[in-house]
Amino acid sequence: MGLNMIGPKPDRILPFFEKIIHTIDPVIASILDKAIDGKEISVEEGVELFEAKGIEMSTLILAADELRRQKVGDIVTYVINRNINFTNICIKRCGFCAFSKDYRDEEGYFLTIKEIVDRAKEAWNMGATEVCIQAGLPPRMNGNLYIDICKAIKKELPEIHIHAFSPEEIVYGASRLGTSIDEYLKMLKEAGIGSLPGTSAEILDDEIRSIISPGRIKTRDWIRVIKTAHKIGIPTTSTIMYGHIESSLHKAKHLSIIRDIQKETHGITEFVPLSFVHSEAPMYKKGLVKGIREGATGAEVIKMHAVSRIMLNNINNIQVSWVKEGTKFAQFCLNAGANDLGGTLIDESISRAAGANYGQFLHPKDFRRLIRDLGRIPAQRSTTYDILKIFKDESSDDILDKFQFDKSNLTSISINKL
Numbered sequence: 001m002g003l004n005m006i007g008p009k010p011d012r013i014l015p016f017f018e019k020i021i022h023t024i025d026p027v028i029a030s031i032l033d034k035a036i037d038g039k040e041i042s043v044e045e046g047v048e049l050f051e052a053k054g055i056e057m058s059t060l061i062l063a064a065d066e067l068r069r070q071k072v073g074d075i076v077t078y079v080i081n082r083n084i085n086f087t088n089i090c091i092k093r094c095g096f097c098a099f100s101k102d103y104r105d106e107e108g109y110f111l112t113i114k115e116i117v118d119r120a121k122e123a124w125n126m127g128a129t130e131v132c133i134q135a136g137l138p139p140r141m142n143g144n145l146y147i148d149i150c151k152a153i154k155k156e157l158p159e160i161h162i163h164a165f166s167p168e169e170i171v172y173g174a175s176r177l178g179t180s181i182d183e184y185l186k187m188l189k190e191a192g193i194g195s196l197p198g199t200s201a202e203i204l205d206d207e208i209r210s211i212i213s214p215g216r217i218k219t220r221d222w223i224r225v226i227k228t229a230h231k232i233g234i235p236t237t238s239t240i241m242y243g244h245i246e247s248s249l250h251k252a253k254h255l256s257i258i259r260d261i262q263k264e265t266h267g268i269t270e271f272v273p274l275s276f277v278h279s280e281a282p283m284y285k286k287g288l289v290k291g292i293r294e295g296a297t298g299a300e301v302i303k304m305h306a307v308s309r310i311m312l313n314n315i316n317n318i319q320v321s322w323v324k325e326g327t328k329f330a331q332f333c334l335n336a337g338a339n340d341l342g343g344t345l346i347d348e349s350i351s352r353a354a355g356a357n358y359g360q361f362l363h364p365k366d367f368r369r370l371i372r373d374l375g376r377i378p379a380q381r382s383t384t385y386d387i388l389k390i391f392k393d394e395s396s397d398d399i400l401d402k403f404q405f406d407k408s409n410l411t412s413i414s415i416n417k418l
């Protein structure tokens with residue numbers, strides 16, 4: 001069934017819609033028809049969609065929304081979680097990262113394991129089901145640190161889900177301990193890790209990576225960590241960071257790599273487009289990268305979500321990041337293929353350091369308002385997309401809804417130099 005045949009057939013096509021159908025570029029129309037029929041679209045076809053403008057772009061959004069409806073229905077999910085970015089001290093200098101500091105820097109901080117556990121406990125007591133732990137790569141780090149963090153959290157909070165350590169951190173931890181990726185991931189699983197964030201993907205193209213983040217793990221390393229995690233039973237998310245120097249072809253190829261991994265392992269729970277936040281990023285501020293854009297435009301953001309829904313026909317969940325896009329634009333992306341709003345976060349530090357204007361915390365009731373206003377159904381989910389609670393009406397008993405966000409309510413960051 002193609003795009004022109006969705007739902008009951010009217011006796012005649014209304015003039016307005018007839019005009020639209022006959023106006024749209026036939027190339028875009030046939031790609032969208034193919035996608036709506038459940039067929040895989042190629043990298044070249046993905047590029048065509050990324051380049052769509054005007055009525056073609058509007059039709060692309062409509063097709064992505066229809067695919068979302070067919071795949072996951074009208075429920076829009078969110079997770080109650082807390083980010084714990086336990087240190088900003090890092091040996092790398094990725095060009096987009098305004099979070100990392102040198103170990104001699106006055107602004108460097110390092111939370112102890114006890115402080116990390118205390119934060120996890122605070123989150124759990126406020127109704128969080130997940131802690132998301134990512135940080136810088138401190139010099140001379142004990143390779144057991146990530147394992148010890150997981151063990152310490154699980155000892156106090158056996159039921160909390162630990163979503164932690166990007167492929168970059170996994171490669172670093174394994175090399176500091178002198179073990180293989182496979183062995184390291186098995187040790188983390190044994191210590192209680194629940195899933196890995198598929199961050200540090202940026203654009204999975206080594207030429208682009210060597211410009212925006214020289215020193216970062218290579219594309220093949222990212223893929224190896226993700227596939228190895230899946231093979232030993234650790235699910236992961238997947239991401240893209242776009243809006244800097246990449247082209248439509250880079251984005252389409254990136255999506256195709258993610259789709260191929262999923263075909264092989266089925267271990268990816270969601271895909272999260274993350275638009276580049278330029279204002280504090282060193283590579284933008286210092287003019288280090290020729291031709292760098294000031295982040296993605298609104299059209300790019302919308303198309304990124306829509307094309308992701310269309311190309312990633314084997315991944316159910318497309319998340320829009322309210323931290324990157326703001327709540328109003330994130331709400332709009334829910335009508336362009338996305339079905340998840342991510343997490344409450346509580347105290348996110350990385351995007352804010354890069355200059356994002358949104359973020360640290362969003363009440364679950366605010367998520368629900370955004371979702372209901374679109375005529376969709378809000379639901380709280382687990383990290384791995386089990387539905388925990390569907391909110392059919394406004395009544396709610398979330399502890400977090402009563403929480404007034406104020407930094408003084410939370411354990412403050414202590415500055416421990418290495």
Ligand code: SF4
Pocket residue numbers: 090091092093094097098099100135136137168
């Ligand atoms: S993105 Fe991660 S690895 Fe790169 S500089 Fe920032 S904290 Fe370090």
